[in-house]
Amino acid sequence: MAYVDLNLLVVLDALLAENSVARAAQRLELSPSALSRSLAKLRATTGDPLLVRAGRELVPTPLALELRTRVRAVVEDAHSVLYPCTDFDVATLERTFTIRANDGFLDTFAANLISYIDEAAPGVHVRFAPKPDKNVAALRDxxxxxEIGVVGDTGPELRIQALFRDRFIGVVRADHVLAQGEVTAQRYVGFKHISVSRRGYQSGPIDSALAGIGLQRTVSVVVPGFPAALSLARQSDMIANVPERQTEKSRVGMFSFALPVTTGELTVSQIWHPRFDKDRPHRWLRGCLRHVCAIEGSSSRDDIE
Structure with a gap:
C-alpha cells in the first residue's frame, strides 16, 4: 500500500470548510505558507485544483464539493478514535444544535424543549432551521x-427514531355551524376546505377516503403551513385539516373534531446522521426531544373524542 499522509485530510477538511488558505491556517494554528504547501500536495495527489480563485475568494471545484462530506466524516471518525469522550457533564456543555422542523412542531414543542434544555445545560443553544422540503442533504453534510418529521425517502444510512404518533383532524372557528351537532361526512363536504401542502397539492389521503364513500370535498385554498391554515379558518367558514398534536396550542379557542372518514395515522420521528450515533451530547439532545414529545399534548385526543 502506498504511503498516505493522513495529515492532508485534516488540511483538506479545513480548506473545504473555510474556502480560504488564511482562515484554514488560523484554524489549524499553522502558517499560511505551510497551508499553501499542503494544498499543493493535495492538488498533486488528487490531480485536481480543489480550490480556485474567483475574484478575491476561493471556490471549490466539483471534485472538492464531492469530497467535502466524506472528508469531514473521516476526520470526525479519526478524532473520535484518538480522543474518545469518556467524561460528559451536561451542565458545562457549550454547543449549538441545529434542528430542522416544521412550524407546527415548533409551535407546540419548541418552548418546552428550550426550557427543558436550558434548565439542564445553560450553555447549550438551539437553532431551528426552516423545513421547505424533505431533502436530507443537510443531515448528510x-x-x-x-430533523423532525414524517419519514420519506431518507436513504439507508440515516438513523430514525419515532417520537410520537399523530392524526389529522378538522378545525373551524368556534361559532361555526359544524360546532353544533354531529359532524357527518355529508356536512363535512358541504363547506370549502383549506389544504396544507408545501408543493401546492390539493388532494391527499382525506380525498381518497371520501372518494371511497362516494363523496368529494372542495379545496378552495392551498397554503404551505398549518399556522396559515388555522388563521384562515378562524376568519372564515372554511375547514382546516391539520395534525392534532402538532397544532394543539394554535387551535385554542377553535372547534376541533375527528374527521368523519378514516385516514392513516402519522408517525413523527427524529432523524440524524450516523456520525452522531456515539456523540454523547447529541445522544443527550435526542433524549431531550423524546422526553418533551412524550409529555406534550398527551391530552388533546381525549378532548376531541
Whole structure:
C-alpha cells in the first residue's frame, strides 16, 4: 500500500470548510505558507485544483464539493478514535444544535424543549432551521443535527427514531355551524376546505377516503403551513385539516373534531446522521426531544373524542 499522509485530510477538511488558505491556517494554528504547501500536495495527489480563485475568494471545484462530506466524516471518525469522550457533564456543555422542523412542531414543542434544555445545560443553544422540503442533504453534510418529521425517502444510512404518533383532524372557528351537532361526512363536504401542502397539492389521503364513500370535498385554498391554515379558518367558514398534536396550542379557542372518514395515522420521528450515533451530547439532545414529545399534548385526543 502506498504511503498516505493522513495529515492532508485534516488540511483538506479545513480548506473545504473555510474556502480560504488564511482562515484554514488560523484554524489549524499553522502558517499560511505551510497551508499553501499542503494544498499543493493535495492538488498533486488528487490531480485536481480543489480550490480556485474567483475574484478575491476561493471556490471549490466539483471534485472538492464531492469530497467535502466524506472528508469531514473521516476526520470526525479519526478524532473520535484518538480522543474518545469518556467524561460528559451536561451542565458545562457549550454547543449549538441545529434542528430542522416544521412550524407546527415548533409551535407546540419548541418552548418546552428550550426550557427543558436550558434548565439542564445553560450553555447549550438551539437553532431551528426552516423545513421547505424533505431533502436530507443537510443531515448528510452535517449542517443539521436532527430533523423532525414524517419519514420519506431518507436513504439507508440515516438513523430514525419515532417520537410520537399523530392524526389529522378538522378545525373551524368556534361559532361555526359544524360546532353544533354531529359532524357527518355529508356536512363535512358541504363547506370549502383549506389544504396544507408545501408543493401546492390539493388532494391527499382525506380525498381518497371520501372518494371511497362516494363523496368529494372542495379545496378552495392551498397554503404551505398549518399556522396559515388555522388563521384562515378562524376568519372564515372554511375547514382546516391539520395534525392534532402538532397544532394543539394554535387551535385554542377553535372547534376541533375527528374527521368523519378514516385516514392513516402519522408517525413523527427524529432523524440524524450516523456520525452522531456515539456523540454523547447529541445522544443527550435526542433524549431531550423524546422526553418533551412524550409529555406534550398527551391530552388533546381525549378532548376531541
Amino acid at each position: 452535517g449542517l443539521v443535527d436532527v
